[in-house]
Structure formats: structure tokens, C-alpha cells
Amino acid sequence: MRRRFVALAAALGAAPVVAAAADAARARVVVQVSEADPARWNLALNNVRNLQDDLGAANVEIEVVAYGPGIGMLKLDAPTNSRVSEAVKAGVQVAACENTMRNQKLERADMHPNVSYVPAGVTEIVRRQREGWAYLRP
Amino acid sequence: MRRRFVALAAALGAAPVVAAAADAARARVVVQVSEADPARWNLALNNVRNLQDDLGAANVEIEVVAYGPGIGMLKLDAPTNSRVSEAVKAGVQVAACENTMRNQKLERADMHPNVSYVPAGVTEIVRRQREGWAYLRP
């Protein structure tokens, strides 16, 4: 019976539906860091940890995007350095804006070694929302 | 004629469609309060009142979520106390984050008597966006 159901589902192209259901179950959140204030960086990192604690890290996909005055959070000498490492280890994507880095003459060698890079932070935030991600501006 | 339409609609399972249309007509907004600044609390409460004035209180569902440094807005001694009462009386849901309360050793007895509670403010904000609510970060 089950085999017949699977065959029917395959014939009907059910696989994408299943995939969509799995996506729907998983929360996705893009978190903006655009201020030069370390207290705000800690708040953003608290928000990320609370989301993972509350939903379960496997049930929420999180991308933190630092740009403009917020880029400082991802510099090598940032006071939040160890917390950024922990977030990345916990599966959070933490992205630095290359536009901002260019403006501030920052090289990848100046940045936290575990971050990823996006061409423009603001475009990334808009792109994620268009893909259905929730937006959080701590 | 109308009765026949209703019978047909019921047979076709139209009730959920009607409900969805009603939901679509009603704006839903989750408002974030995450800063320790009373001027910002007043701005958030102004935003809420303007939304109700402009759309009609019956046409907009609003939830204010206070968390992190913003929890102060909902403490018994907050300068915004009477305005929070007015908002609740006007049908706004005003929610305090229990995560934050635990961290700040706040009990329900320390809080404005009319607020509701959510386990984690940040998760509530994400959940509302996933349900299609607009997000406002004053």
C-alpha cells in the first residue's frame, strides 16, 4: 500500500511538495548588524542564541549580516570575537559586507577567520526577505 | 437564491476561503521594543496609536513585544505605564519576554498587570512574520 502511494506521489511529482513542507517547518531568519555599538552586537548574538535555544538549532536557519558601522563586530580585534566563533560553530552563518570592507580599507586578513562574505550586506538582507526569511533588526 | 449559494459554498468548503479573505483585509503588525530608552518606548506607542487611528482599531491586529533592554517598558515603575494600559484597553496585545525576565530576575508581580507573556520575544517576532504579519522596529 505504502509502495503504491510512493509510486503515485512520484508520478505526481510530489517530491518538491515534500521539500517545501520541510522548508516550511524550518524557520529562517536574517539578522542585521549595522551599528558600531558592541552592546548591540551582544544583543544580536543573544537573539541568535535564544532563537536556537528556543526552536532547536536544527529547526532554524540563521544568517547574521554585518555592514556599515556594524562591520566592526567581525573585525579580528572585536570584543565579541569568541561569541562569533561560537555562533558559527553552532551553525549560524555570519557574513561580512564586502562593500563596507572596501570603504573601510579592510582586508579578509583583518576579519574574524570564520565569517563568510557577501558583496553587499543590504542586498543580502533584501534577498533573504524575498526568499521568505523573517527579518530581525536588534 | 442566497440560501442556495450558502449551501453550495458550504459544500465546496468555502468557509476557510471567507475566513482567509477576512484575514487578508485585516492588517497584522508585530512591533519590537528592544531598547532601554523611554523615548523609544513612546515612539513605539505612538506608532501603535497611529496605526489604529489610521486603519481603524478593528482593522488592524497589533502585538507589541518587549524583550532584552526593552523589557523596562513593561515594568510596574515604567514612565509609559498609563500609555501601555491605554494600548491594551484599545485591543493591542502587549507581551513581555519571559527569557528576559528570568535573566533580569523579574517576576510577574514586577510587571504591568495587563501584559501577556511569551516564552521568548525574539521567537515570537519571527513566528509572527512567518504567519504573514508585518514587522515594525521603531
Place this chain on the structure above:
Amino acid sequence: MRRRFVALAAALGAAPVVAAAADAARARVVVQVSEADPARWNLALNNVRNLQDDLGAANVEIEVVAYGPGIGMLKLDAPTNSRVSEAVKAGVQVAACENTMRNQKLERADMHPNVSYVPAGVTEIVRRQREGWAYLRP
């Protein structure tokens, strides 16, 4: 062959589908300015320019909404005046909140000549999100 396809498409009512596809291709972003800080105004205007540079001005529709303490960005004597002119020239809609203007006794003669007006800034931001626009709060 192509003519036949067009006729068929017209018969099937394909035009709205094409229009929807074009809309889907074009990013739409509503940008909130609600603080009295000129540094924040410049950040918002940088964000707008970066979005246009990155996506191409033709591919992104942007509306900046200034309200509350942010209304200062659109006053005649604002330090960001020439940058607002440039944004409008580049196709960005820059809107002032008439609610705020009334509260602050501002007339249209007090405002940047190229701005548009919305009855309530906060309602505009909610309305845009309901229409599927991304939200940016710099």
C-alpha cells in the same frame, strides 16, 4: 510561430502572468527613517545607493519613508538635502509623513521640494510589507 504563441498566450490570459513575473524579478524595498540622527540619515541614503548600484536602479523599486523624529531628514535645512535630491533623481520615492508634519507644525513649504507625502508613515511601511515589499530599518 511567435505570432501563434502570442495569440495563444493572449487567449489563455497570459498577460497578468507575464506582469507578475516582471514584478517578481524586480526587488521592492521600503526603507524606514525614524530617528533624529543625521548619521543615520546618511546610512539610510547609503543603503539606498548600494541597493541601486548592486541590483541596477531599474531592477529595484525603493521607497524611503521618514516619520517621527526622522522627519528632519526631509526638512529644507537638512544636511542631507543634496543627497535626497540625488536619490529622487535616481528614481527613489522619498515620502514624508503628514501625521508627523502636523504634530511638528511643518508645512509643505518647509520640506524638501522633491518629496512625496503619505498620510501616515507607519501605515505606509505596513502597507508596503503587505504588498510583498522587503523592509529595511537602517
